[in-house]
Amino acid sequence: MTDPIKVVLVEDSAVALQILSRLLDSAPEVNVVGTAQDGNEGLRVIAQTMPDVICTDLQMPNMDGLEFTEKVMKDFPRPILVISNSVHPSDVDNIFNLMQAGALDFFPKPNSGSATDYEILKKTLVTKIKVLASKKVG
Template identity: 55%
Template sequence: MAKIKVLLVEDSAVAINIYEKMLSSSSHIEVVGKAKDGKEGLALVAKLNPDVICTDLQMPEMDGLEFTKQVMAKYPTPILVLSNAVQKSDIDNIYEVMKAGAVDVMAKPQTALGGNSDSMQNELIVKIRVLANKEVTAIPLS
């Protein structure tokens, strides 16, 4: 079976490394690209045609919400928003990115705060495996 191709869009090098480490533990997933903002991410989506995109919300150049809108208009792809801005209390942010076409959200792993990174890793891998099978349709830019 082909590996699930994942594109990571995140301006924190530390977070990218953590995600990459978590995802590389799965034999089903391959990180095919990394971008530090939405603008760079958009160029990579066109080139790499990933199965799933993981993006942060708060980034320079083009934030995750705008990035999600652009991707869903041009290259509909399942998007998982991995961000500090999608904690359970961030209803508005979650609503906005879901409306823009993101399929799921997940709060950034708080591993530095003594969080359980194993359960985080499992949750991330499961989400990506589920999202890889989701059919998404284009959402025209309004």
């Protein structure tokens, strides 16, 4: 068996951070090695943990997801998955800007739902992380 994929979560909502951590911690192929509540803290956690994949929110205090993505790609190039309610397929400007900055994919922020939704969310999120972990960036 291969080593679990190391993931850092950067999310300012404590509830969303808890849901994402719980989702990913229940998947044996993923290991959440660090969490942060804004981009500045996220950069410090990334420097300490050197994850395989970074999952970040778009709207955060101090440093938003776009600026965070730009700094990560400059200093610690890693695959980035943006998890946000602010990015929808119809939101071409945000998606274009994030892709230009280096983000590779997008995922809607989960909310607490039914157990069926939870399993579907988990499977989709873990699949995206596995695909991103195989990509070379930088």
